[in-house]
Amino acid sequence: MTASIQTLGANEVALSVRGLSISLPKGMERAFAVENISFNLKRGEILCIIGESGSGKSVTANTIMGLLPKVIPVSAGAIHLDGTAIVGASPEQLRDLRGRVVSMIFQDPLSALNPLMTVGEQVTEVMAAHNVGTSASRRSRALELLTEVGLPDPELMYHQYPFRLSGGQRQRVMIAMALALEPKILIADEPTTALDVTTQAQILKLIRDIQRRKGMSVMFITHDFGVVAEIADSVVVMEKGHIVEQGSAEQVLKAPRHPYTQRLVAAVPHLSGRDRAHEDAAPAKPVIRVEGLVKTYRSSGVFFGKKRIVTAVNDVSFDLAPGRTLGIVGESGSGKSSLGRLLIKLMDGDGGRILFDGHDIAKLSEGAFRPLRPRIQMIFQDPFASLNPRSTIGQILTVGPVAHGTPYAQAREEARALLSHVGLDAGAFGRYPHEFSGGQRQRIGIARALMFKPKLLIADEAVSALDVSIQAQILKLLDQIQRETGVAMIFITHDLRVASQISDEIAVMQKGRIVERGPPSQIFLDPQSAYTRELVAAIPGERVNTAPATASNS
Structure with missing residues (x-):
């Protein structure tokens, strides 16, 4: 496997990781966060890195971005990002690469976005940090990016604060920020884990479409093989800091060789068309009965001249045995x-009944x-x-x-x-x-x-x-x-x-x-x-x- 990696020409490789080892502090459950790992991200490719929590996926991504804390240093190996050596690079060199050559989409956009800055300010800040364009051209570019990532009413979104947006909208803002300088490499660290299925599908399609249109290389970190099946060209499987398997998405998904990969594939939940079997054919008297439950949220202030009223729960009824x-x-x-x-x-609700243990609670x-x-x-x-x-x-x-x-x-x-x-x-x-x-x-x-x-x-x-x-x-x-x-x-x-x-x-x-x-x-x-x-x-x-x-x- 390693031999085939090394035969790729320099022009074919956007990101090269060779023999990378990252030490953990003494007293941890193992000595290395990642140990002697090597892989390539080819130009125009989507590479998925998959593994459980603690496998070293995010540590690898943060190392590539130059975001590792000092307590876990790189102890061996090399990383070349579009021909530039990352390990040992100065903070100034790393800052110059971030956003321009490589950008990252983080797992939790709410914590990654500044709550005190509007969406527009955060997108234009990326360009300002690299002295790109004028104030007017940055604003124009930001609106273009907000449109490109599929946000409704970009002019309105430009002036919104992150807390006003849904999870999917915040993730789209993160993607817009990452694309501001059209980097050659995009790292996406679990960007869809907390999203519902339709929003997840939209974000995956968006990343794939942008990658194909701009010819970017994408390193996509996930623990969901369903996502891998949707988006990956090739796959790296990590376990406890080691790469246990890598190959094309089709090979890893359909014919996994390593027992750990086989266990991960087997553990993925799939839609079941079967109904659960119970020994008792007829369920007993309901434990809870809900009748016409209603809950409405009303904003305390005025939002662009209109008071917001959202009916979160609207005439919901069910019972459960x-x-x-x-x-x-x-x-x-x-x-x-x-x-x-x-x-x-x-x-408290605004209407309806919740019958539990003989009481309307x-x-x-x-x-x-x-x-x-x-x-x-x-x-x-x-x-x-x-x-x-x-x-x-x-x-x-x-x-x-x-x-x-x-x-x-x-x-x-x-x-x-x-x-x-x-x-x-x-x-x-x-x-x-x-x-x-x-x-x-x-x-x-x-x-x-x-x-x-x-x-x-x-x-x-x-x-x-x-x-x-x-x-x-x-x-x-x-x-x-x-x-x-x-x-x-x-x-x-x-x-x-x-x-x-x-x-x-x-x-x-x-x-x-x-x-x-x-x-x-x-x-x-x-x-x-x-x-x-x-x-x-x-x-x-x-x-x-x-x-x-x-x-x-x-």
Whole structure:
């Protein structure tokens, strides 16, 4: 493999990485973030680098950009960027290359964009930093870029602040900034991970179209083989700082040679046309019944002369039986998370009923609802943000039950048993959240929710930020827990593949309304709504045959 890399001529290679090793500080789980890795990015090619968290993907990208922190230095190897040596280059040289020769799109555009600067200011700043053009020409170029990346009303967008934009729009702004100086190489670090399927499909198409039109080379970092199938020309697979396999996208996807690559491919969730099987043929009385639920947001101020009124949840009704899972899917802004927050009483609705345990909890005050709160628990999207960094896992798991009257000794024993149940060792009880991986922290979040023996679990994007292999483990764990305890679950997700794996029934939301509801076999194999068909068609790497015969082959 290495020999074939070295035979490429200098004019064919936009980026060359040779024998790169990056040391980690002492006391870490391994000595090197990446060790002795070599690969080429050819001109006009899209190269996908894939691997789980901790594999070294982002460290490699940051090294190429010259953004490595000093605590993890390059200990060996060379990087040549369009013929220029990066390792050992001065800060001035690196600044000159950034934006002009190589640009980067980051995973989280909200944290990467300056909240105090308008979109237009941030795009023109890239040109100003390299002394390109006049103020008027930069503004004209910025508007041209905002149009090119598909943002509506570029003149209006030019004056917007990032918080006013959706996730997909912010990502388009990041792409516009990256393209401002027409670089030869574009590095995209997980740019679609947190996006819904239609926005993800749009961003992938946008990157591919721009790459072909401008002849750019693209290094695309991802942990999703569905994305690889959509966009890659060639693939590099990384595991724990080493390259374990590389080749064409077709070869790696269809005939992976390394066991790690095979495991990653096998872990990718695929649309399931099968409905979940249950031992009990007829479900019991509903745990929760929602009738005509409404939530409207009103802006407190005036926005360009108009007061903004958005109906986030609009006349939503459903019921859910014990031991069953209702998947809530839809794009960003469809009302999924608002619905979840209404059900757990993190905010009050404007109309409708939520019948739980014989009570209409929609009308209950916080004090009246407090005794019922342990029976409805939530698993959050970001377990690190939802776990107290100053408390041990034992304290996190026991503080709630103790506050509701459970003796500490009993709560401690139940917590230890639950940690074992979710696949963590006994030593986890005395450790802190930062000592665990993302997948382990999500297991802790599940254990915390189960400490109250709830009747209803609400999982809000609980696996969207996890690697596919960890995601598969968490989905299997949730399915096992549900079958053992009979807990009802509402599973909110933007990933239809995940929803098809775990849901008994799926509700598709658009602009606050449920536009279609049914079992996976209907939603994915015979969707009735045009919107549902658009969502299914946008799933990366999936080519769904909607003919009825597919169900028998699923």
